[in-house]
Amino acid sequence: MNNREIAEYTLEKLTKLGADAASVGVAHGSTDELNVDGGEFSLMRTLFDTNVGMKVIKDGKKGNISINQTDKQSIDEACATVIASAEQSQPDEAHRIAPFAGKEKFTLGVLEPDIAALYDRINEFLRTTKQDYPKIMMEQFIAQYERENALYMNTNGTEFEQESGEYSISSMFSAHEGEKAGSFNGADALFTDLNTPLIDLAGHRRLFGESERSLDPVSVDGKFVGTLIATPPLMADFLYSICGNFCSDGVIIDKTSPWIDKLGKTVASSGLTISSRPYAHEIVCGERFAEGFKSEDMDIIKDGVLKSFVLSDYGARKTGFERAKNHGANFFVTPGSRSVEEMIAGVERGLIVNRFSGGEPSANGDFSGVAKNSFLVENGKIVGAVSETMINGNFAEMLGNVREISRETEGGGRRVLPWVAFGGITVSGK
């Protein structure tokens, strides 16, 4: 059966078994993957997979199931199981299948890969890295091409179909000199053609250079309160944490979010605008539909004012707030006017932090952890890389304490983020 036949068969079966409403998502995908371990090619993988995801509502009760077999017997068994799961659940008016949202087909990315050319690009990447950054050891490098045909249908008539293909890379590396070893660092990117050398994607050259300069770290003595300049990769991590802690279903439904009564109010410095924009041209294969709704770009914070939580349809119906227009993954922060260099020159004492190795933030937004791949700044100048240095702060307070935003940005096909300087961060060394 093809995707449409599977989806139609499944919806019919679920309806016959008593579902009041149902949806099904069917996806067929393949992946070609090349792996480098310890600086050498190690593995080539070819993966074929399918997925059939079902959601049913019966008497106000919900059930979900996901399988990866598409023969009739497997689908029949899954239909019976998910109906039973729903029947055994409890009713909640907030559960539903999305209302009719149209019929549309999306074609995204590159649909025909060139794996031999991808191999050659990786080879070039390894050669260039060795030549230009001799202290860098590539612990792992993974390059993939993923192709997927997906179809979503529900009993309210919605049909969304997507055909997509994308290349991706992810790296993990560290600098070494004799027995000296630096912290691991990494980068990732999505892209749709092989026209650009891989070393010029995802900020690899910046990160390689910084790792090589980190082999002789300086100590931070004692504790001080200063400025944190968050690089684009760190901003991405922070934004995921902030959305999870302050804007997501769980903390809005149970009202433990510190922002529960802040919609439409100021939660950040006036210069800060955070959005999630899957349709932006910089984003590769951004989300086009979710939960049976067509996705749209959205502002989360605009000029410091909270514009949207990041709620699912269930979360929205449970709380009375609006459903988020997308999943909140393709973050953009509006750039500022000053260069990173100028930002650094304006810092009396602080850290440039590229990676944060920390515990889960507390419910109130408190966070603490180790500043990795980070540099100490004193009197407007970079003093050196740091080791064994911790940073502590609170996300809510930090957003209200934005000092500068850079005009430079980095992305990698998933997001576009600048460097952002925050005041009032506690830095503690040994």
Add this chain to the structure above:
Amino acid sequence: MLKDYISQMKGAMGSEHTEIRAQRNTSRRVSVLNGDMISNSRSEESGVCVRVYRNGVYGFASGAEYSESAVREILEAAQRNAKFMDERTGKGKPALPVIAKGTVEYKPYFSDPEQKAYIDFVREVDAYIAKKYPKLVSRRVTAYADSMEKLLVTNDGADGYSIAPRAYVPIIMTANSNDGSTVEMFRVLGAERGGCIDEKYRSVEDFAAEIEQNYEMLMAKAEGVYAEAGVRDVILGPNMAGILAHEAVGHTVEADLVLGGSVAAHLLGKPVASELVTMVDFAHTLHDGSPAPLPVYIDDEGTPATDELIIKDGILVGYMNSRESAQHFGMEPHGNARAYTFSDEPLIRMRNTGILPGKSKIEEMIASIKDGYYLTETGNGQADTTGEFMFGVNMGYEIKNGKLGRAIRDTTISGIAFEMLKTVDMLSDDNVWVSSGFCGKKQPMPVGMGGPALKCRINIGGR
């Protein structure tokens, strides 16, 4: 139980090291937030994969379809991939040595009840907490279970069949704190071993003490103070010692990470910890003869699983290996190459990693500290190739003049593993294991970790 379409393929494997693995993973989850069921889901994922080793590179292929013809197609695709890589890389490495023959099986109790079993228990626990602890501002109760069933055929190792079920019930309680914000405490009920929902979770009363302890810690934390940042004398409770063993030491001695630049590359045979510290990655049976939390009897390369001694009396004595890395280092593989789903290749993974207990009583350890902390619960942890690690601390107490003081708010500790372990001067005589977590390394993987309480000096974050 998985049908066997793969044994008959032995003749088609060729002379190069080849594994064929059929696998089925299941997952079940029910979650209730303040009485509302926010999650009620099940998933199944199955298929077959083949990996072929050729002159220093691997070809791998997998597919969801599992039939005689599909296995043959996947085998051919894996062979093509191995050829593609071999022709381009020209590594010319020797074949992997033959390691074992025969069949290894592990068939513990396994059941896969309807969703009702999860729903009923979650509702029972939720109702119990709602009634007994009305001061909570939020409560979340989840029941989840996962299983991995694997059928393995190799041409130069053992064949195998295993099934590994796990079931757990995590709870999160949230309360208002003394400064107007909220605090929460997380605990996995029944975290000490794997198993199935019906045999582990029969009545909420069996877990009343664990729930009460979680609530008491939450109430103490609600009145808690921020830790004072800096390097301090600290007792890490057994849960913290387990994650220390796994994250801070374990990852640095995985042979693939050693080859990738881990600090342990230069430390084999050298002192890396105080003489009190011995650390083992157990396969299936712990040092006291009891079953490991998540027993592994054979890995996914066909290596029968045995223990890996990592640190002996403070000296680094071993790495965890795959067959390929063992050949590189001139060591024996002990069954650490494991894959998470049918579409994953085996990677070097820990199994049940722990520090062995010492001889001290926890009371003596607390009494020996004038000004420090007793840290009991952790949320997550990460480690670096340098051995620098970080753990979230979800619960801890001040120690003042040898006595426990106020609770502290959530914080983080960090250190350099092989420096910090040299400061260990006391280990408690008990041992606690947990098995509910996943280790992340390209693929997720269920792992067990454990240890005694240990006294050391460590950097603690705070204000």
